[in-house]
Amino acid sequence: xxxxxxxxxxxxxxxxxxxxxxxxxxxxxxxxxxxxxxxxxxxxxxxxxxxxxxxxxxxxxxxxxxxxxxxxxxxxxxxxxxxxxxxxxxxxxxxxxxxxxxxxxxxxxxxxxxxxxxxxxxxxxxxxxxxxxxxxxxxxxxxxxxxxxxxxxxxxxxx
Numbered sequence: 619x620x621x622x623x624x625x626x627x628x629x630x631x632x633x634x635x636x637x638x639x640x641x642x643x644x645x646x647x648x649x650x651x652x653x654x655x656x657x658x659x660x661x662x663x664x665x666x667x668x669x670x671x672x673x674x675x676x677x678x679x680x681x682x683x684x685x686x687x688x689x690x691x692x693x694x695x696x697x698x699x700x701x702x703x704x705x706x707x708x709x710x711x712x713x714x715x716x717x718x719x720x721x722x723x724x725x726x727x728x729x730x731x732x733x734x735x736x737x738x739x740x741x742x743x744x745x746x747x748x749x750x751x752x753x754x755x756x757x758x759x760x761x762x763x764x765x766x767x768x769x770x771x772x773x774x775x776x777x
Contacts, residue, residue: 625690626697653680691718714758717767
């Protein structure tokens with residue numbers, strides 16, 4: 619199974635988290651091939667040069683070769699590159715699993731947090747672009763923790 623890993627990759631924390639998750643995915647089964655864009659030095663060695671067309675062509679080719687796209691949805695907003703990769707996968711009907719483990723989603727039943735939604739600028743929750751989330755959900759699922767993420771990948775592998 620070919621998996622495309624879509625995640626933000628410009629902060630050291632992002633790079634390390636991506637590496638950690640990809641290691642866990644690769645440990646699930648020997649038949650899994652994961653494309654992690656940050657490992658493609660031809661386009662992502664930031665000390666070298668790759669123009670926008672080179673990056674778009676390289677990553678789009680790998681999305682189109684994938685059997686599954688997995689995406690990290692955390693951040694201030696969904697990373698623009700991740701959103702683009704999700705769009706490509708949706709257009710080609712490639713299954714997707716999104717991981718959204720932002721801590722601000724906790725407390726969804728807390729009445730004070732819910733009541734605060736009526737006060738200007740007191741949203742206690744995080745907003746994600748619903749169009750992008752809808753694309754993921756139409757071709758798969760969004761999960762809220764790493765174990766569910768890995769379990770969902772295993773389930774897809776066993777189909």
